[in-house]
């Protein structure tokens with residue numbers, strides 16, 4: 168349970184709806200929505216869209232968000248995703264505008280209304296998650312699947328589209344995943360990016376496919392991709408039921424949470440976990456990037472690690488700070504927790520840093536910006552899945568913790584007796600066979 172005293176600050180502006188402090192860090196609700204609405208060219212256009220069922224407000228779910236601070240205009244541009252879970256989603260990727268209706272800020276489809284209303288596979292079809300990197304590149308991972316909750320099917324090939332927000336949102340890459348890396352049941356849902364050069368053009372993306380239990384490695388220079396398979400990408404059946412705020416649902420998803428250890432870590436690792444799981448895994452990225460090694464299953468198998476111990480519940484997204492502290496959602500606890508990766512992944516080395524049973528219902532997005540701001544997106548998806556959304560409830564929130572260092576101060580995650588050395592995967596090799604999860 169949360170041990171911090173909560174202090175409520177009575178501050179309210181357009182962009183910061185409310186503030187709380189958790190120790191010295193401040194928690195802002197940056198944006199919130201009861202229902203999601205769009206900036207239509209006219210009121211008439213909106214009512215036509217509603218009549219023709221191109222826009223059904225109660226079907227639109229905000230799943231993920233990210234922001235870009237534009238040095239030119241000194242303004243923050245905020246982007247959100249609204250996946251094609253059901254019919255009546257006018258756009259799947261949008262920018263948050265300063266226009267509002269009663270329920271929250273209106274969304275402007277990104278890159279344009281035109282691209283959103285196309286019936287071809289050219290524009291965004293169903294984006295679950297986005298990532299805006301330090302170079303101002305917006306990576307939009309498009310599942311290509313439509314009506315996931317009602318009549319799931321692949322309408323278009325999954326694709327990755329990269330927009331350069333520093334250069335008029337120009338598209339610098341548009342890549343359709345071929346068969347092999349993906350198949351027709353794939354649902355590319357999460358992305359982590361590794362890059363070392365100043366312009367980020369050397370990037371490699373690691374992409375989770377929780378439906379078919381695979382990881383796709385995409386090389387931006389080559390515009391090529393391949394698939395990695397491993398047992399640790401699978402779900403654990405007895406963790407397939409998730410309960411949030413007394414609502415239970417089943418989700419037998421595999422690999423979903425992905426994040427990289429700091430660039431200084433040697434070897435750098437990809438941390439990951441399945442949704443129906445309470446364990447954490449990792450693999451050196453040198454292994455993932457070595458295709459020869461990956462193609463030899465017996466060689467690659469032993470390079471992956473999984474924690475012997477568990478976390479307190481299922482998790483979706485996770486991020487890692489520059490000093491190797493993993494920050495992850497804990498869905499059933501309606502909380503954000505931390506673990507110092509220099510220590511074993513044991514209960515005593517994990518710690519809840521923020522818990523809120525109102526604001527943190529179904530944490531579906533998590534970003535760490537500039538190693539300082541923790542951006543949390545919550546979506547009450549448990550109610551959406553079970554069909555009991557309430558009109559008056561705030562269902563979608565973007566929450567910012569400023570800053571994460573302060574939040575971690577004084578927690579077990581910050582105390583590192585061995586000087587903060589990263590966990591050495593080689594010395595933590597767990598048993599790989601005969602375990603019941």
Ligand SMILES: *[C@@H]1O[C@H](CO)[C@@H](O)[C@H](O)[C@H]1NC(C)=O
Pocket residue numbers: 369370371386387388389456
């Ligand atoms: C991506 O492909 C390029 C061109 O083949 C190669 O030089 C580079 O090493 C690859 N990047 C990574 C990180 O594997």
Ligand SMILES: *[C@@H]1O[C@H](CO)[C@@H](O)[C@H](O)[C@H]1NC(C)=O
Pocket residue numbers: 457459460466
């Ligand atoms: C890739 O892995 C193979 C097999 O372990 C190894 O022989 C080779 O040196 C590795 N390549 C690179 C670039 O690390």
Ligand SMILES: *[C@@H]1O[C@H](CO)[C@@H](O)[C@H](O)[C@H]1NC(C)=O
Pocket residue numbers: 463465466
């Ligand atoms: C995989 O690597 C092992 C060990 O180096 C080697 O003996 C085996 O022939 C390789 N298998 C394939 C299919 O290349």
